[in-house]
Amino acid sequence: MLNILKSLFGGEKQSSRDIARDRLKVVLIHDHANITPEVMEHLREDIIQVISKYMIIDKNDMQVALENDENSVALVANIPVRKMKHFR
């Protein structure tokens, strides 16, 4: 009965309290992350080193960034691959 009523009124909506909680959690991750350009550059170089063991990549076209999704923070990397290295 309760569920029928709920679905009638457009399903269970997230309360504004829940929304506030989620937004705060994400914004604080960002505030804390506070990654300086130098740290980001180190991270980039480390990623290149690891990946280069397996494939040849285009360092100039590669992008690495922290991205703010609706309810999470992700490290997003876009790395063009030129050629795979062959392993035996």
Added chain:
Amino acid sequence: MSQVIVVTSGKGGVGKTTTTANIGVGLAMRGKSVVLIDTDTGLRNLDLLLGLENRIMYDLVDVTEGRVPYKKALVRHKKFETLFLLPTSQVKDKSSINPAQLIVLCNELRKEYDYIIIDCPAGIEQGFQTAIAAADTALVVTMPEISAVRDADKIIGELGRADKDNIKLIVNRIRPQMVEKGDMLDMNDINDILSISCIGQVPDDEMVVTATNKGEPVIVSGSSLAGKAYTNIVGRICGEEIPFMEFPKEGFFARLKRAFGM
């Protein structure tokens, strides 16, 4: 052992001065000797909340500049004789105080008083750095609202950088009805988000406003919800284990009425 407590917040207007006045009076009501220091230079307010605005002769800058000994600048409370106010200066100029001066002053005060409570200005500028310099404990006041919580987080970070790790949270102006409806963060939410232990939750209460009008902090009458909340905070500061208060729930009929928009 005397204690130096700083009351701080980040965001302005969340209740630092109200908290300072109530805790100060509450400790004095228990017979403790207390000095309240207003460090919000240029924006004198604590005197009004305590009803002491007409008794001020000297201020904090007069003391730190060495023009008068601190005893001369302290204003004794009319009703609670172990409570003293050291008012802030009304002029904000280059001679405002620095952290070292406040540390020296607090070390003097520690010899004579049980509690020294410092009311901090909003923000994270010089005034904040000065206010926290001498503190053993920091009370971070916030409101159940995202910007106030975010700013509290910022302040907690700054306190950490200044090696102040005895930090307690006060959530002020909670509206239980809104929490119940799912439209306001409650103490546990904020506790969880900031990972700092709470020392009190204070409801939004009209009595705070009438008390402020009269210059007699709400804790004095003790009958209001906010007054009880501050009384509990004072008890916890004195080391007592006091459970957090339950706010009165909205009754069934009130809820029904609201559901039908009556």
